[in-house]
Amino acid sequence: MKNRKPFSAFYYMKENRGRAAICIFMMFLATLMFLAGNYIYSELYTFEKEFEYSDKLVVVGLQSTDEEYRDFAAFTKDVEEDDQLEFVMSSALGFSGMQHGTVLHLEMGGWTYTFNSVSDMEKVFDHLGIEGDFSKCGHQSMIISQDFAKDRGIKLGDKVDRSFDKSLSSEYTVDAIIDDGSFCTFYIFEDDDRLGRLYIYSDTMEGEELYNYVRKLAGDRKVQVTESERDAVLPELQIFYVLFYVIDILIAVVLAVTINSVVTGQYLKRTYEFGIYRALGRSRKEVKAKVAAEVLLMNGIASLAGFLAIFLFTYLMNELVYRPNGLYLLYGSRIAFTGFIICDLLILFPLILSKGRLMCKADVTDF
Secondary structure (H helix, E strand, C coil): CCCCHHHCHHHHHHHCHHHHHHHHHHHHHHHHHHHHHHHHHHHHHCCHHHHHHHHHCEEEEECCCCCCHHHHHHHHHHHHHCCCCEEEEEECCCCCCCEECCCCCCCEECCEEEECCHHHHHHHHHHHCCCCCCCCCCCCEEEEEHHHHHHHCCCCCCEECCCCCCCCCCCEEEEEEECCCCCCEEEECCCHHHEEEEEEECCCCCHHHHHHHHHHHHCCCCEEECCCHHHHHHHHHHHHHHHHHHHHHHHHHHHHHHHHHHHHHHHHCCHHHHHHHHHCCCCHHHHHHHHHHHHHHHHHHHHHHHHHHHHHHHHHHHHHHHHHHCCCCCCCCHHHHHHHHHHHHHHHHHHHHHHHHHHHCCCHHHC
């Protein structure tokens, strides 16, 4: 076993700490794509609760408050008579959501829901699983989450209007703050004269099934079945994913070329070493396995150090920066893992293959 020790990957790293440290640091940089992926997906994460609510609540409105009212009234009657559906009705007027921040310092607009009364809101909230104290709510009340309130610096009882957020069309009082983690804006606006929006929900259906059921019930009638927020938002955010993967590949190529140059210089200095291995009877397969083991060991150490550093960074940023402002940087996500794997493999495969072949050519008789 003692004679096999110099042929081990760990032995090389132990005896060449400086060279190995350089390679490990450069491979460490690849793990930063994992952090970048978490930042990208954290943007989408701010919509997760809104997607959940939208899957359970279909919004149907008048296309015109005058011409299509007859179709809307007929559709409302069909919904009322359908045993599988429940609904509440609200004003046909439009209400915009306030802007909120993100970990990438982008301004996003949240989904909005407007109810004609506190009792209607509580019916829907009960279906969505939202709890809170709504005893102070009434006409022109606004209900937002604790995270939203932290992000915008809002306190219970504050009055907000267009001077606070340009999306607002009137003055509202924040009469309830809920703990649901969403960036939705819920309004109560009593308007019995202009009812023209239905919030439809079901105890047996949700998501695509519910939307398709409502669309089928609407048929050719001129009512506006609003698409789910998931379908509305995800296509707009695809550009983030495209840019991330393009940047991911570009960085991988740059790192691969740079690391390959550094490692090539190191392995050229070891040509005599590998020539001796070949002279002692080590096969090409064994030489390639040794090169692969060295590269993979350095990559494993770099990845472990990178993930530990990212975890610590994420924890500190969440506790000191993001959570106090109602935001959250994810510790892991599918896009982050995918981005890291792509970057890492684009570095490792060419490196292992090229250096393995290079060292197989080593011949002790060349010296």
